[in-house]
Amino acid sequence: MISGCVTASRTRQLIALMAVASSAVLSSAQAASPVNVTTWHNDNWRTGQNTSETILKLNNVGKATFGKICSASVDGQVYSQPLEVSNVTIKGTIYPTVVYVVTENDSVYAFNGTNCQVLLGPVSMLQTGEAAADCHFIGGGGCKTIAPTVGILGTPVIDPSTHTLYLSAESQFPASSPTTWFHRIHALDITTLAEKFNGPVAVAGTLSSGKAFNPQEEIQRPGLLIPTSPISSTSVLYIAYSMMDGAPDPHPPGWVFAYDAKNLADPNFPKFYATTPVVNPPAEGGGIWQGGGALALGRDENGLSYLYFSTGDGTFDLTSTPLTTQDAGDTFIKMTPDLNTIAGYFTPSDQYWRACNDIDFGSGGVLLVPDNTLPNYPYIAIKGDKEGLIWAFDRGSPGGYNGGSCSQSCTARCMNANNNLQSVADLGAKVIHNNPAFWKGSSSSYLYYAVSSEPLAQYPLCNTAGPICTGINYLQSGNTFQNGSTPSVSSQGTTNGIVWSIDNFGNVSGGKPAVLWAYDAVTLNTLYNSTQCPTRDTPGDATKFSVPTIANGFVYVGTQTDFNIYGNTTAACQ
Numbered sequence: 001m002i003s004g005c006v007t008a009s010r011t012r013q014l015i016a017l018m019a020v021a022s023s024a025v026l027s028s029a030q031a032a033s034p035v036n037v038t039t040w041h042n043d044n045w046r047t048g049q050n051t052s053e054t055i056l057k058l059n060n061v062g063k064a065t066f067g068k069i070c071s072a073s074v075d076g077q078v079y080s081q082p083l084e085v086s087n088v089t090i091k092g093t094i095y096p097t098v099v100y101v102v103t104e105n106d107s108v109y110a111f112n113g114t115n116c117q118v119l120l121g122p123v124s125m126l127q128t129g130e131a132a133a134d135c136h137f138i139g140g141g142g143c144k145t146i147a148p149t150v151g152i153l154g155t156p157v158i159d160p161s162t163h164t165l166y167l168s169a170e171s172q173f174p175a176s177s178p179t180t181w182f183h184r185i186h187a188l189d190i191t192t193l194a195e196k197f198n199g200p201v202a203v204a205g206t207l208s209s210g211k212a213f214n215p216q217e218e219i220q221r222p223g224l225l226i227p228t229s230p231i232s233s234t235s236v237l238y239i240a241y242s243m244m245d246g247a248p249d250p251h252p253p254g255w256v257f258a259y260d261a262k263n264l265a266d267p268n269f270p271k272f273y274a275t276t277p278v279v280n281p282p283a284e285g286g287g288i289w290q291g292g293g294a295l296a297l298g299r300d301e302n303g304l305s306y307l308y309f310s311t312g313d314g315t316f317d318l319t320s321t322p323l324t325t326q327d328a329g330d331t332f333i334k335m336t337p338d339l340n341t342i343a344g345y346f347t348p349s350d351q352y353w354r355a356c357n358d359i360d361f362g363s364g365g366v367l368l369v370p371d372n373t374l375p376n377y378p379y380i381a382i383k384g385d386k387e388g389l390i391w392a393f394d395r396g397s398p399g400g401y402n403g404g405s406c407s408q409s410c411t412a413r414c415m416n417a418n419n420n421l422q423s424v425a426d427l428g429a430k431v432i433h434n435n436p437a438f439w440k441g442s443s444s445s446y447l448y449y450a451v452s453s454e455p456l457a458q459y460p461l462c463n464t465a466g467p468i469c470t471g472i473n474y475l476q477s478g479n480t481f482q483n484g485s486t487p488s489v490s491s492q493g494t495t496n497g498i499v500w501s502i503d504n505f506g507n508v509s510g511g512k513p514a515v516l517w518a519y520d521a522v523t524l525n526t527l528y529n530s531t532q533c534p535t536r537d538t539p540g541d542a543t544k545f546s547v548p549t550i551a552n553g554f555v556y557v558g559t560q561t562d563f564n565i566y567g568n569t570t571a572a573c574q
Helices: 008-029 351-356
Strands: 066-073 083-090 093-102 107-112 118-124 131-134 157-159 164-173 180-189 236-243 255-260 271-274 296-299 305-310 332-335 342-347 380-384 389-394 422-425 437-440 445-450 454-460 475-481 488-492 495-503 515-520 526-529 549-551 554-558 562-568
Touching (some): 083 549, 131 164, 475 495, 475 515, 488 549
Antiparallel strands (some): 083 093, 164 180, 255 271, 437 445, 488 495
């Protein structure tokens, strides 16, 4: 259910704006250097590709020529992806590349992207008497998935046209023995880190059913979304939430909030949607976490743009003509930008069994394969789940639900056929709580998945027997990723493709140092890893689901304790 309403004219304006934004994102990623990385996984399709990398190539990424250039301490864990903007003026000086890093201590930094110099920060998002949320006071206090604090968790988003960085910060008051919790949306000037656009604002919303957003039990895990086309009166910032693991029954729903990006305090906003809104009988769950993956934005065959995301275990009762007042646990959702309508969906026929047995459908995030990559499948979406299945959907008609004729129980699994395009088991049929990357090479297009306890795997796309090619031996890397990883790709167009990924070991607090890996995107042969020169190249302890940022000849990595820059170097390998 939505707070307020949006006129038909305004909705058409917003959809048109989103369509422009969706097409603009890839073209900007393919433009000449310098490259900006202003959103989670590089673009609003969430492909993780930078196809304009002219410096890092197959012949100069290796331990003799590539390694850690510098590192800088930060005041908390870095879960979010570092973001990068070129040619930023700070204190009267133009810096060729500036990297923005946020921490679980609710702090924001701006670093010189060439030498780790702190240009701004740490700037705290906390208000007087507050602290970042202590994990012992949220989600039942188990601290099993995020510890010791939860502050800025999801990856921010930057609108370069207004020089604005948006983020969501969680806090508690008072700092010790808290009684009140907040999620606040901030809009910061990237040249000063000062607040703008009437920020910050506290996140709040109550459905007509009476169910309200609970800031103590919700976390802001997915990356934020904003169109990158020029700002207009209808520009909108999107932020999604899920429950904190261990939250008491009934588990709170997932939420999507929309704010006026030019005025966070606009009285006509926020608009919001909850995944399990029904109160009687009590619906629950349906969190949106996606391993940190942001909501995706893209068009279908009708030329209109929609939001695409998936939900975790929860109550499900959508009909063939779903409304936003029905429950959508374990569901792939296609939603109109005004958050008023679920325009399409897919729910696996065994949803009831999944929800009973913690087999989240929404554990992995959504990737939209760039439009018309495959002529026979021009508009497709890809995602993984906790059972180790990779799902492909037609964005126009995702497939609905085909489990209505089953006798549902927690032990009897419905085996009715699903109506999505395709389902492929990952190589080890292991848990997927990460996100794929996409790259179009000179002879084929590929998806890359790094699944828990499995190697990085390359899945070619097929136009005639696909969209994911089957009946072939998928290439794999020579190493495994204990907790899975979300890879990214750099290239010069369709050549010099390099897949980058961080081995994070499932660290919550402490644990092993992160390991940065680089592979030939075509062969998956290892080019480099940061253990080859441990004295020179080892970063701090890893954070779960961390994503590297590759831009303008540098690779940026955040850890539990520091920010690291990798690039071409003449320093001796030690």
